[in-house]
Amino acid sequence: MRPNPAQRFDTGAVWLDLLATVGSAYGPDPVDRMGSVELLVQWLEHEGLSPVAPPGPDDVVRARELRELLRPLGLAAAAGRAPDPAHVDALNAVLARDTPIRLTAGLAAEPPATAADALTRVARQAAEHLAGPTAARLRTCDDHDCAMLYDDVTGRRRWCSAAVCGVRHRVRAHRSRAAGGE
Template sequence: MVVVAASPDLRLDAGTSWLDLLASVGNAYTADPVERLTGPEPMQRWLAHHGLTPERAPTDADVASARALRETLRPLVIAVLDGEPVPAEPLRALRRWLDADTSLRPVERNGRPAPAAPPTPEVALARVARQALEHLGGPEAEHLHACAADDCRMAFLDPAGRRRWCAPDRCGVRARVRAHRARTRERGTPA
């Protein structure tokens, strides 16, 4: 994958941690992808957002593992979205992360029971992989959608079934602007 200059903005609006991991590369379906998971610090922010801050801070090797998990999940989600058979190799490769999973340990956090922090980034990624597998093979798969923008196709969860775009303020606005410009060109009036 060719990678363009890094963007400091992580996408955290896909509806779940594993889909946000997929969104950590922008323009993934174009010739110019944008890597957003550029190092240990952005990975730490991404994990913290999802309540997966590990006891040990991520390293460059953990970032490489997160990117590899992301690219392992991508063909699986595309197959589910397109109603195609699931490719065998990525499904087998997912085992690498699932094997690192550990049992959840309960702790009290803010007066409520919660899972203890994962001991390592590897275990945090295992939890992400487990969630992806459960969603792709469970009832959540019915709520999985792809952005209608051809240059985006970001996957997101939409339990209400009303969203057409990954984010109305991003792809939705761009699509409306393109449609407006096309209509004005047809009428021969300046945009």
């Protein structure tokens, strides 16, 4: 898997953005966007989850583990299938470490103490999304190399991003027509 620092934040939910830290996950050359502590720090900051204690290398491992735990659960929900009970048990183990969110006087959430706490908040959001009515809005990108999960609030999207995978599809279709393939 090749590293790439270009993060994606267009999936519609923080937990889905975590899954997007692997680009072209099903293609021949996946792109890892969570390959260093610096990238994890940037990702957490963008998502409003910067912890009080600075993340370390073990937190990158935890983020990747959570990402790969949530992926099959999201894919099962998008396909309308029951999830693997082992994945549900593993997510429940992460959720068991969850701590309540405390609010400041200004009604903002206090920052998580550690990156592990931040990732547990991501797991909580995923569990709420997967267990609620919003699970029916989960889709996978129609680009077979991408298949990134996203929250389709309109019910009309085919691509995780019209500007990325949608354009790639139109270019492929144009090339196929130009070559006499259609």
